[in-house]
Each structure stands twice: as structure tokens, then as C-alpha cells.
Amino acid sequence: PEGLVSSAEELNAAIENAKPGDVITLANGTYSDFEIKLTGTGTSEQPIKLVAQEKGKVFLEGQSNLRISGEYIHVEGLVFRNGFTPTSEVISFRTSKEDLCNNCRITECVIDNYNPSERFESDYWVALYGKHNRFDHNYLTGKRNQGVVLAVRLATEGSRENFHRIDHNFFGHRAVLGSNGGETLRIGTSHYCESNSNTVVESNYFYKCNGEVEIISNKSGQNVFKGNTFFESTGTLTIRHGNEVTIENNFFFGNGVANTGGIRIINAKQTVVNNYLEQLRGYRFRSALTVMNGVPNSPLNRYVQVTDSKAENNVLIDCDHVQLGVGNDEERSAKPERSSISNNVFYRKSGGKLFSAFDDMSGITFAGNIVNPGLEPFQQDGFVSKEIEFEALDSGVKIPLNTPAGDSIRAGIELMATPENTGVTWYPRVQDEQFFGGGKVIEVKAGENTLWEAARNSAPGDIIRLTEAGEYLQTKSVVLTHPLTFEAAQGLTEKPVLTFQKTSLFNIENGGGLTLKGVRVDGKECRDKPLNAVIQTSRYSMINNYKLLIEDCDFADLDINHSFNVLRVAKNTMADSIVLRNSRFENISGSVLALDRETDDIGIYNAQNVVVDNCLFDDIGQEAILVHRGGRDESTLGPMVSITNSTFDEIGGDKRNGTGSSVRLHGTQVVTINDCIFDDSKPLQLHLVVGEPVVNIMNSVFSGGTTIEDNGEPYNTSGLQLNLTEPIT
Amino acid sequence: PEGLVSSAEELNAAIENAKPGDVITLANGTYSDFEIKLTGTGTSEQPIKLVAQEKGKVFLEGQSNLRISGEYIHVEGLVFRNGFTPTSEVISFRTSKEDLCNNCRITECVIDNYNPSERFESDYWVALYGKHNRFDHNYLTGKRNQGVVLAVRLATEGSRENFHRIDHNFFGHRAVLGSNGGETLRIGTSHYCESNSNTVVESNYFYKCNGEVEIISNKSGQNVFKGNTFFESTGTLTIRHGNEVTIENNFFFGNGVANTGGIRIINAKQTVVNNYLEQLRGYRFRSALTVMNGVPNSPLNRYVQVTDSKAENNVLIDCDHVQLGVGNDEERSAKPERSSISNNVFYRKSGGKLFSAFDDMSGITFAGNIVNPGLEPFQQDGFVSKEIEFEALDSGVKIPLNTPAGDSIRAGIELMATPENTGVTWYPRVQDEQFFGGGKVIEVKAGENTLWEAARNSAPGDIIRLTEAGEYLQTKSVVLTHPLTFEAAQGLTEKPVLTFQKTSLFNIENGGGLTLKGVRVDGKECRDKPLNAVIQTSRYSMINNYKLLIEDCDFADLDINHSFNVLRVAKNTMADSIVLRNSRFENISGSVLALDRETDDIGIYNAQNVVVDNCLFDDIGQEAILVHRGGRDESTLGPMVSITNSTFDEIGGDKRNGTGSSVRLHGTQVVTINDCIFDDSKPLQLHLVVGEPVVNIMNSVFSGGTTIEDNGEPYNTSGLQLNLTEPIT
Ligand SMILES: [Ca+2]
Ligand SMILES: [Ca+2]
Structure with missing residues (x-):
């Protein structure tokens, strides 16, 4: 084809020599760490074109980007995937502060999940500068880090009253960011x-x-x-x-x-x-x-x-x-x-x-x-x-x-x-959400590392079924890089018992998710050191949101040393949902859910939806549930917290409990607490800020000295029984 | 050679059939994710042996480990490198809680920098159980994560009065961990x-x-x-x-x-x-x-x-x-x-x-x-x-x-x-420390991404020399994966000016280090968002300690948005030393050094030595210097902080200053402040705990309402001038 190039050198030479009407054709293939800087002057009738040899067969990966400046430039058919921009923009309608684009067009390009691994390393996928540019028929999907997908920027005079046209693009799924900058x-x-x-x-x-x-x-x-x-x-x-x-x-x-x-x-x-x-x-x-x-x-x-x-x-x-x-x-x-x-x-x-x-x-x-x-x-x-x-x-x-x-x-x-x-018609629409189930069933027996082994051989959506009671000792952490379900088989006389020796039993890595059903987790085999956890997220930033569902489970004796949590999350991780249902949490030295790692207080938080229903929390050293969203940003819908039909007994007494609460909800946007008992525990703390949070505390009992502490902001209560000596039996 | 095996299947079959006197020979090569579980019963005269085909040519990499149990087993000549154990031990003298080793010997093995990427994912390199075992003539070097190099464990009766012999091993450099568990x-x-x-x-x-x-x-x-x-x-x-x-x-x-x-x-x-x-x-x-x-x-x-x-x-x-x-x-x-x-x-x-x-x-x-x-x-x-x-x-x-x-x-x-x-004689002694200099000189000119490009093409110890004044705009973060020096050439009329557009100018990644000399860093090109930083560490855990030296530099107008730091570190990173010398820090919205990410308060901290000499800090929004080591652990020598000949003027007034201090030293072990001026600033805060810290505040002036706040623990002062209205001019 006309002007075929297949390397940076050839491309740059072609750009150097480009005259109006020239077509530069990027050969089929995958280009890594490929930064295109396309400057030129075409005319209305004879633009300078950069096109893919065949649409859907030219891929820019790794740390690639595209910058254009000049007049009447036309780019068509490029795909950005498997990487992220090394600069602040993937596609930019300028090559420097001074060198802008006018009358240029980018059409039928794709940007698919082209994200850094850091959630809050922000960038734009597309930035329009200059005037009279068109961005049309592109497919942009799966932006997961901070920063808008497409920005029209007006920083200099040359970019105002621009009469740009942004049309017929398909903007695919953008997951909850949990912060401003998710436009x-x-x-x-x-x-x-x-x-x-x-x-x-x-x-x-x-x-x-x-x-x-x-x-x-x-x-x-x-x-x-x-x-x-x-x-x-x-x-x-x-x-x-x-x-x-x-x-x-x-x-x-x-x-x-x-x-x-x-x-x-x-x-x-x-x-x-x-x-x-x-x-x-x-x-x-x-x-x-x-x-x-x-x-x-x-x-x-x-x-x-x-x-x-x-x-x-x-x-x-x-x-x-x-x-x-x-x-x-x-x-x-x-x-x-x-x-x-x-x-x-x-x-x-x-x-x-x-x-x-x-x-x-x-x-x-x-x-x-x-x-x-x-x-x-x-x-x-x-x-x-x-x-x-x-x-x-x-x-x-x-x-x-x-x-x-x-x-x-x-x-x-x-x-x-x-x-x-x-x-575009030539690139598959990507399904970007995480689902449990739908995979095969892997049956496992009690013994050493059987869950670890099953997880290692699993595919997304698989169900790992524990077919017998007995002890499932894991000497290695079970690593989850896709959604997996671990569940007890029907009809067992006792719950299978999960024990572990590493810092954590389950690690939810980027892309992973966990459903846990019908098992008992016991801390007796854990190392005698602080900060163990049954489940932890990647300690790195997770660009994908995850889901966690715990149902019909018992967690007991997580107390070999201090600060032993059920869930420990890292900064810059985000759960779409965390659901605890029909489960018991007893004798735990740390917290059950500590969603408190965003300490910069700029409106970022660790979970969108937290649902707790029909659970028992008994003798928990630190906060049973801790949700923190600091700062005064109003850009987010969450966190949203629902706690119903649950009992909190002797919660929060450990001297390392930093907030002094049994449950602390800080900066949450929607809170429902209904039909709960709080007995012999540190206070339920509500720290309500910005966004007119909708908070309802209903039909619950506070006894044995347990109180509600708030920060003076309004919320609704009904049907509460306060200051009882004993919970009603 | 006798009993040559070269795969897990062959090895396991050989182990299965091993009789006293058998020698199993692991063929030369690299074995990845290779977990050896060697159980057998030899005799005093006829042990069961597992040996390398040739010493120094058999490597266990990735997630490998070695467990032995039984009687009279002898292992010789294995090298663990490029990975870390998937369990809690690299070499274990047991295969399960019940199955221990007696009269076994491990000799001439090497464990070289076999660490997980997480500093505080703890493990042992060698754990002795059972009785009468010998561990000799091994070379263990570069353990950088938490957990002792070699532990003799007595958890069950079968491991007490064990008469083990640990002899003629070479224990190589172990870097400062900055926590208990570094034995x-x-x-x-x-x-x-x-x-x-x-x-x-x-x-x-x-x-x-x-x-x-x-x-x-x-x-x-x-x-x-x-x-x-x-x-x-x-x-x-x-x-x-x-x-x-x-x-x-x-x-x-x-x-x-x-x-x-x-x-x-x-x-x-x-x-x-x-x-x-x-x-x-x-x-x-x-x-x-x-x-x-x-x-x-x-x-x-x-x-x-x-x-x-x-x-x-x-x-x-x-x-x-x-x-x-x-x-x-x-x-x-x-x-x-x-x-x-x-x-x-x-x-x-x-x-x-x-x-x-x-x-x-x-x-x-x-x-x-x-x-x-x-x-x-x-x-x-x-x-x-x-x-x-x-x-x-x-x-x-x-x-x-x-x-x-x-x-x-x-x-x-x-x-x-x-x-x-x-x-051992057959494996090179590894030099594990980080050094600046000693590499080649790379000359760069002003312009876009010239530093980024030079860093990308550099080798450890290289010196990148800025040969002209003018602006060095980086639209990409300069990534440091080994020690590099950036310095202005001699005799320039003005300092070269470094500007940047990403969240950070320099990223010190694991293995990296930075010396910066004779330049000016200006925040004017930075994105208008909070939490920018001139230098940041990897946001992940860094297993290697790093060094940072800033000399003869100016940092100015880092204020485009709030919480703009000179240095931002991540949890689970550790500086051996941070030195600021003959430099000026002016008009900065965040902190200069914020070494405060270890919030678990279990004795971990972010820098061993902090030295500030002959610097000016003027109009800094948050703490100029913040060092935090929480908890009551006495296992560490640091942090050690020395601040001399420096002036702090209008420090800490930003409403986001969480500690309300100009300089805060929490849990530091050695502090020298000498010949300093603190004017119009928030207090110097000393929070002294455990370890009888040695603290001397000398020959300094506190004026314009600046005070010293302490927590009632003893420290030494001499030659202080307090409560002055103006500093002496
Ligand atoms: Ca917004
Ligand atoms: Ca110790």
C-alpha cells in the first residue's frame, strides 16, 4: 500500500517528508513503546493521512501514544491496548504547548483498557487542543484510572472558540472510580x-x-x-x-x-x-x-x-x-x-x-x-x-x-x-465486568494446599467445591487473579475448616474476586506476628475493581497476635461490593472489614457498596466495620453501607483500636442500619460530611454502654432503644 | 552421574525409591517453581544424598523451596536465587508439623537475594527442626524482607535439646530492615x-x-x-x-x-x-x-x-x-x-x-x-x-x-x-550495596525529556550531566532503577531548570537511588491536581533500601495544588539515607520530606538516616520534615535525624497539615538539631518513645511564635533562644 512504514524510523522519515495528499500507512503488526509525533500541513482537499494497513490489525502497545499538530491531518484505524501512555495523554491534538492542531480528524481509533497499574496516576485518553478538529467514530472503553476519557482543553487562546466536533463515538463501560476525575x-x-x-x-x-x-x-x-x-x-x-x-x-x-x-x-x-x-x-x-x-x-x-x-x-x-x-x-x-x-x-x-x-x-x-x-x-x-x-x-x-x-x-x-x-465495526465490544460462576466446578478434598492448587489451575468464574469436612491447611497464600468461588459441598455434616500459615489465606490480586460459602476459617495455624489477615487485596494499586461475597461462613480465633483482620485492603484498591451474609465473626484481634486506607483525605475510598446482613460479630478487638472517605469532594456516589439484622457484641476493646469505635462510618454517602443490636461495645461512630448523606438508623438496640457518636450533622433515626443495660432477650 | 534427575517427576520418583546410600543427582540447569520435598531414611554410614551435578550449575528459581524429613539425609550444592519461597521457609528441616529431620545435613548451599517483593511478607530462609542436624559451609546473602535468616525452632518436643551444629557458614550483607525481624x-x-x-x-x-x-x-x-x-x-x-x-x-x-x-x-x-x-x-x-x-x-x-x-x-x-x-x-x-x-x-x-x-x-x-x-x-x-x-x-x-x-x-x-x-568457594561473593558514581558520564542538553532519555539509556552509577542552563521539561517521569546522579555542569551561569508534567519528576523504583546536584526544580508545568511530588518512591513495597542526596539545589513554586511534596514515599519503602545539603525549598504546598507512611505503628519506619545541613525552608504548607516511627519496638537503631545550620520560615500553615508542626520527629532514636532558626512557624514537635532516644537541640533560635512541643520525655537542650519576636539578624 501507499507509503507503507513498519518502524519508528520509517514512520518518522515519512512524516518528515509528508506533503499534502500523502498517505502514510502503518503496516499490520504490534508496535511496542511506540510514540507517534505527527506534524504536518495538509489542505482541506489534500490532508496528510496516517492510516492502518488494515483496520483491527495495527496495535500500539506498551508505553505508546499519539500526538499530532499542524493542519488537516487525518488519523484512522489505530488500536491502543495492553499498556498505557508514558505521558499524560494517549491521543493529543498538540505536540507541544505551542504546536497545536487545527482542522484535524481522528477517526475509527480504539483505546481499550489502556491503563497504568496505578489507579491514581491520572491521564487523559484524548485531549483536544486547537480548533476545528473532529474526533469521531472511535471506540474508547475500560478507562479505570483517574482522569477523564476525553477532555477539550482551552488553556491557550488558540484552543478557545474551537468548534470541535465530537461525534459518533462509543464510550464503553467506565467502572466506578471512587473519586473525582472519573468523568x-x-x-x-x-x-x-x-x-x-x-x-x-x-x-x-x-x-x-x-x-x-x-x-x-x-x-x-x-x-x-x-x-x-x-x-x-x-x-x-x-x-x-x-x-x-x-x-x-x-x-x-x-x-x-x-x-x-x-x-x-x-x-x-x-x-x-x-x-x-x-x-x-x-x-x-x-x-x-x-x-x-x-x-x-x-x-x-x-x-x-x-x-x-x-x-x-x-x-x-x-x-x-x-x-x-x-x-x-x-x-x-x-x-x-x-x-x-x-x-x-x-x-x-x-x-x-x-x-x-x-x-x-x-x-x-x-x-x-x-x-x-x-x-x-x-x-x-x-x-x-x-x-x-x-x-x-x-x-x-x-x-x-x-x-x-x-x-x-x-x-x-x-x-x-x-x-x-x-x-467501529471491526473491533469486538469488550465486556468489562467481573462475574462469579459460569465456569467449571473443581472438586477438592481436605489436605495441604488443595485450595491453592485448585486456584492455580482455575479459570475465571470457576467454582472450587470443598467436598468433605476436615482441615484444608494452606501453607501458601491462595492467589486470586480472576473471580473464583470457594464453597462447601451440599450436605456436609460440618463446615470444612480453612487454616493457613502465610500472612494471608486469600490474596485478591488485580482482576480477582472472591465468593466464599459455607466454610469455617480458623487462625490457629497462623504465624505469631501482627497484621495477619484472612483476605487481603493486592498490596499494590488495583486498577480493576473487585467483588467480595462471604455467605454462611464462620471466622473464629483470629487472635494469635494483634491486628488480625478478616479483610485487609491496600491503598488505591476499590471494591465494587463487599457482602457479608449469614456469617459469624468471633474472637478476632483486629477488624472484620477495615476499609480505611485512603488517608490522603481527598475524597478517595476503598469500597462502593458494603452490605452486612444477618451476621454476628462477637469479641472483635478493633472496629468490626470501618469505612473511611475523607475530604470534601462531592463527585462520588459512595461509599454506601447497609447493615441489617446483625449483632455486635464486645467490639472494639483492643487498645490498638485507633478510632475507639465498634463501627465507624466516615464520609459515607448512604447508610442504612436496621434491626441491629450493639451491646457492650465501643460507640457506633457517624462522621458525616458533604453530599447530604442519606443516613437511616432504625429499629436497633444499643445496650451495655454502647452509644452512637456523631459529628453534629443531621441523620434519621427511628425505633431505636438506647441506653439499655442488657439487650432484649 | 549416579541417579541423575532433571525434572520434578524424575526427582520424586527417585525420592520415592531412595534407599540408604543412594545418591540423587540434580542435573545442571535452572529449575523454576521447583518445590523439593525429600523424605527418606538413610543411615549414619549410608545417608541418602541429594547433590548438584556440578556445584554452581544447579539453580532453583521462581517460587522454589526445599523441605526434608527423615533420618540421615544429606543435601549439597543447591543455589536459590531470582525468586522467593512460596511457603514460609526456603529450606526447612521438616516436611510437615509432625515429620521432622534428624541427623541430616545441608552443606554448600547458597541462598542469594531470594526475597519476595514485599518487605514485610516475612519468611525464614532456613528453619531447623528435629535433632542432631548440621547446617554448614553455606552462603546466605542479601535477605531483605522481614524474618530471620536462620531460625532454630523448638515448637515441639522433637526439636528441643537438639544438638544441632551450625558451622562455617558465610552470612553476607543484611541491609537495615527498619523493623524487628531483621536478625x-x-x-x-x-x-x-x-x-x-x-x-x-x-x-x-x-x-x-x-x-x-x-x-x-x-x-x-x-x-x-x-x-x-x-x-x-x-x-x-x-x-x-x-x-x-x-x-x-x-x-x-x-x-x-x-x-x-x-x-x-x-x-x-x-x-x-x-x-x-x-x-x-x-x-x-x-x-x-x-x-x-x-x-x-x-x-x-x-x-x-x-x-x-x-x-x-x-x-x-x-x-x-x-x-x-x-x-x-x-x-x-x-x-x-x-x-x-x-x-x-x-x-x-x-x-x-x-x-x-x-x-x-x-x-x-x-x-x-x-x-x-x-x-x-x-x-x-x-x-x-x-x-x-x-x-x-x-x-x-x-x-x-x-x-x-x-x-x-x-x-x-x-x-x-x-x-x-x-x-562456598564456587559462588561469587555478592556486593549488595548501592553506590553512586563510578559509571560513565552522559551529557544532556535542555529540552523535552532529555533526562528521561538519558536515564533510560543509563547503567548503575552513571552521571547525567546537564551541560547548559535552560529548561529541561519532562513530560514523562524519569524512572530510576539503579543509582544515578543528575548534576549541573561546572561553570553554568544559572542553574538548569527542571520542570515536569506527570505526578512526579523522579520515580525511585526498587534498586534505584538519586543524587541531584546544582539544579532548580520548578512546579510551574505540573498538572493542577493534588499530591504531585518532585521525587516519589515506588508506590509498591521496595525490597532494596535506597539513597537520596540533594545538594546545591533550589525547589520553588511547588504549589499548583495542595499537598505538593518534594519527596513522597510509599509504605514499606526504606531509605538508608536522605541528605539535603546547601539547598533552598521555597513556596511549597505540601511537605519537603514526609517520611510518615508506616501507620501501623509496629516499629516500622521509612528512613534510617536523615541529614539536613545548611538549607533554607521558606513558606512550606505542611511539615517541612516529618519522620514517623510508631509503636514501642526496641529492635532498631533508627530513625536518626540531624538538622544543622538551617532556617525554617513560615512552615506548616496549610490547613491540611495533619500534625500541626513545622518539623515532627516521632519515635526517632537519635536527633541532633544544631544552629537552626525556626521563625513564624508551627511548632517543632518531638514525640519521643522507647529506646532511650538520644536527642540534642542546641544553639538554635525559636521566634515569631514558634515553639517546641514535646511529649514529656527527657531530651537535652543547650544554647537555645526561645520566644523571640524576630530572629536575630
Ligand atoms: Ca467531577
Ligand atoms: Ca529482634
């Missing part, structure tokens, strides 16, 4: 948010983009978002900064997934029209439609008051929340002014209360909005209640008939992003 | 310290065994240590537990190295005779000769009173300290009884004070001891002062002529371990 798109930064970007984001598909509360963070003016589809993404399209932004004809499908959100409005002169939002479950900042309160005379990095904005002709079907004046507090006291909410359709089959207001909303004019009978309108004025009929389109969109909103949605359907009209 | 030998544990072990440790060479304060920890009775040589090892042979121990004819050569120690006596009926100790610099627990105070009716794990013991015919030449009644405090109030110190020669050319007593020593009888004129005797009774003449032997030993002690030493010379009569 998929960011247009601008708060430093330059008074500038206009004039970027068009059109017909992109966002598939489970769950990194943090902002799927898209708009931080500049005059951008347009249209025709984008948001599929089960737990966040919102947020106009965080910048004015005169248009959000039209976008499609949000929450499918009832918790924390799925819609559109959040801040700042002035915003236009939010013709959007379709269905089955979104988010509340507060993540509501289907959120209008924020602002800070009077807000500094740039805070919240500018909503003024002169409109939300019109939007259709909301079976969503949970529309919230207005959100964030109202002493600082954010400026309510929306000169704005309107009109001609929207608010439908919820189950009726009830959809709207909340946290301040006086007289600055918003309401007109022509329709609600279905049974759904409580926000107010009388501007709302009519009537039966609404729908036409279900093939695309899954339901058009409310005989409404202006319905007509507007229908008119915009042709823009709608779908998995088929976005990304 | 080279341990005989017994406190659990079974009332048992007799009857182990003989004879003619072994200990080369720079610097892991912790105990080179050998004796924890059982009736052991004999003779003919061993301790070369520049910073610790002692300690009779920690157990009675009736004999220490005779051993040779200690300190060569004036700081913290080199001799013999420490605890417990009853100890015999310390005919030992030669020269140029040892240790004090307190690490004195040339230490006799401890005990705890009345001591529990097993504390300090048993010294009774019925003798130190006789020992020769101490040019040592710094002999200390008696050491450790006397409220708990350790039982002084030595019915003991004697007699016929020893105490010589110090410089004279002066050698002896200290911390309690009444009337329970010790002194007789016939000789001191040279000018050396102050401990008391009049039992000491004579006279000129002493020496005969210098080829071995380096100086025999004091016409003294009983001198005659005893001379009689024992034939036992003396030397590099030549210990270890």
Missing part, C-alpha cells in the same frame, strides 16, 4: 470557564459510564450536546460551568439502575430541550432533571446562579426525581431567576411525588407541562394533568402522542446514537 | 525459652549483618557460640532468653563503623569468655559488652535478671562503651547478682570513660581486669591500670601480651571464621 467527557476547566468552547458533542453512545457523578462535565460556554444516548450510566450530563449551552435531543435510558441520572443545570442562558429521559433513579445531583441553587457572586470554581435558562419539550418517563434549588445552603443561597420550565411531559405510571424544591422557585416560570393523573404536579400553575398515550418506537423510545414534546423527540430520533451507528 | 540467627523463641536447645554455632562469618539490633538472638538454653567472626555488623550477639549459654572465642571487628556492637547479657548462668572485640562504636543495647537489668519475677517475654554469670578473659580494644545495668527503669529494676567480670583486658588508646552503670553493680564481682593508663576503670576494686603491649597477628587480631585473656584468645584463633574458611 467521560470534560469540555473546558474551571480556570477558563468564562471562555466559549463552541464544541459540538453529537450522537455519541455512553454505555455504563459510571466513573463518578458527572458523565459529562461541561465547563465552558456555547457548547452543544445533541443526539447522544446514555445507557445505564450512573451520573449526569452536567453544565458545571459556562453559559449558553444547548442540550437537545439526547436520550437517557436508566433501565431502573440505581443512581442513573439525567441533566443538571447550573449557570446562565442554558437551553435544555427535546430530551428523552426514562427510568432514571438518581436523586439530588443525579436527578433526572436537576436545577441547582447558586452562590451569590460566585467565584469561578463554585456555583454560578441559574438565570435566563429554559427546560422545554423534554419527556421524562418513570423517573424518580426532578429536583429544583438543589444544594441550597448558607453558601448556595441564590435561587434560579428568569428561567422557565415548559411544555415538558412528566409521566410516571406509579404516580406520586416526582418534584422536590429546596428553595423558593418563583424565579422559574412554569407553563404547559403535562403530568399523568396520579403524579403530583410541582404546582398548579403551568401544569396540566391528563392521560398520556405513547407510541413505542423500534429504538425503544416511547413518544407521548399529541404533545409538543413528543413531536420534538420524534423529530430528533434520526440523530440518536445507537451501538450500531457509533464506534 | 540473622535466632535460636528458639520466647514461647519455649525455658527449653534447652543445645545448639552449637561455630566458626560462622557475619559480614555486615545490619538488619536490626540483634545479629543473633539467643532465645533458649545451653547453646554454644564459638569461633564466630562479626565483621562491621551493627548489632549484637544477644542472649535474649535462655540460661547456661556459652559465648567463647568469638571475634568482633567493628572497624569504627557506627552502631557496631558486641555481646549483650540477660538471664542466668551465662558464660562469656575469651572473646575479642575491637573498634565497636555501639552504646546502650549495642555496647561492646552490655549487661542488662531485669524485671523482678519477669514474665517469659520480658527481661530475666542476670545472675550467676561471668565475663572473663575477654579483650576489648578501642571500643566506645561497656554498659552495666542497662535498661534500668521502673519495670527493669532487678540488677545483676552473683556474677563476675574478671581478667578482661580493656584497652583504649584514647583513654577516657569506657564504662557506664545505670544501677548499683555490687552484685557483680570484679577481679583481675586490666585497663591501660588513661582509661578510667569501672572502679578501683578488681581493676589494675598498666601499659599493655600487643602482638598483631596476620588475622588482624591483636594479642595483649602477658595477660591470661591474651593467651585465651590466642588459643582460640584456630576456630576463627574467615571469609576463606566459610561458605
